[in-house]
Amino acid sequence: MAPLPISSIRVGKIDDVQELIKSKPNKVPERFIREANERGVLVSHKTHLHHHIPVVDLSKLSKPHTDDDFLFEILKLSQACEDWGFFQVINHGIEVGVVEDIEKVAKEFFEMPLEEKKKYPMEPGTVQGYGQAFIFSEDQKLDWCNMFALGVHPPSIRNPKLWPSKPARFSENLEGYSKEIRKLCKRLLKYIAISLDLKEERFEEMFGEAVQAVRMNYYPPCSRPDLVMGLSPHSDGSALTVLQQSKNSCVGLQILKDNTWVPVLPLPNALVINIGDTVEVLTNGKYKSVEHRAVTNRERERLTIVTFYAPNYEVKIEPMGELVDDETNPCKYRSYNHGDYSYHYVSNKLQGKKSLDFAKILN
Ligand SMILES: COC(=O)C(/C=C/C1=C(C)CCCC1(C)C)=C/O[C@H]1C=C(C)C(=O)O1
Ligand SMILES: O=C(O)CCC(=O)C(=O)O
Ligand SMILES: [Fe+2]
DSSP states (O other): OOOOOGGGOOOOOOOOHHHHHHHOTTOOOGGGOOOGGGSOOOOOSGGGTTOOOOEEETTGGGSOTTSHHHHHHHHHHHHHHHHTSEEEEESOOOOHHHHHHHHHHHHHHHHSOHHHHTTSBOOTTOOSEEEOOSOOSTTOOOOSOEEEEEEEESGGGOOGGGSOSOSTTHHHHHHHHHHHHHHHHHHHHHHHHHHTTOOTTHHHHHHOSOEEEEEEEEEOOOSOTTTOOSEEEEOOSSSEEEEEEOTTOOSOEEEEETTEEEEOOOOTTOEEEEEOHHHHHHTTTSSOOOOEEEOOOSSOOEEEEEEEEEOOTTOEEOOOGGGOBTTTBOOOBOOEEHHHHHHHHHTSOOOBTGGGGGTBOOO
């Protein structure tokens, strides 16, 4: 995937939000203030008490496939993927230490002085390094967020100059964490295949050497959370996304369900999983890549560690034959190369589900 021609992109001045709140804690610069219809209206949790994303217990999916617990949990998984595009997993088997270690170095990274973080800049038109991604013009609004993103696997997508030397254990912890998350993604894709009545290895065989990238999102508190957006509404371009919210995280992630922004309430030791655009295409729209966004909090910071797991760039993506029926369920997406979709995704601003227009067959 070739980088965009940097010289042609003028992004204007991008203020670092952590620095902004240090110097003027109560000021929100104009470039962060959203139009009234784009603001992250704060939703009371109480109004959503009966409206939570499903929780899938992975320990039940380790049981024999004929066991009632297994069958019940697979059904829950398939309903989650169809109706929500999101679920949380508990009892996922990743050691608490691994989860804590990545959180620790991510936090330490964002807490370093700006000069140190600037050694790993996200250049305009690229998606790796420290800064704000998906900014393509001088008048584009900015998110109330600092990001640090890295390609992890295969090694060919890595930019070693962007892997920080500080905090000391950053790379070691990220390697360990990424191995565990990769195993989890492979496992989840097996269960997703089973839930679709496909052969367990269907996705693994199709994906080849899967692409894996990580993005750490740091949302400092904002004196006017009602005016800004933590992360603009978007769907993920991946096949699956795994999102870790820092311990005792406040609510920030919201997903669009039936035209309402529903908050995702963090559960201790759980990971949030969402279906990306690639699985939506492969399942011909049966499993949904759902639009989501992050809002900020007046008092509290929030840190999330997000892994994008996707097929190799060489892989041809199209709805799987088993999920298409010319009469009852016609093909909704064209075929394309995943590398081309990745390029398209990262060359456009985050704008709801617009990226997927790339693949939609319009009638
Ligand atoms: C800021 O980056 C992203 O939000 C992002 C980028 C991921 C990537 C890298 C950081 C390194 C190179 C590979 C890749 C493009 C995956 C989002 O990733 C989504 C978008 C696509 C497409 C995808 O597979 O995950
Ligand atoms: O930080 C969050 O809650 C959302 C992050 C997200 O959606 C992403 O990084 O793609
Ligand atoms: Fe996302």
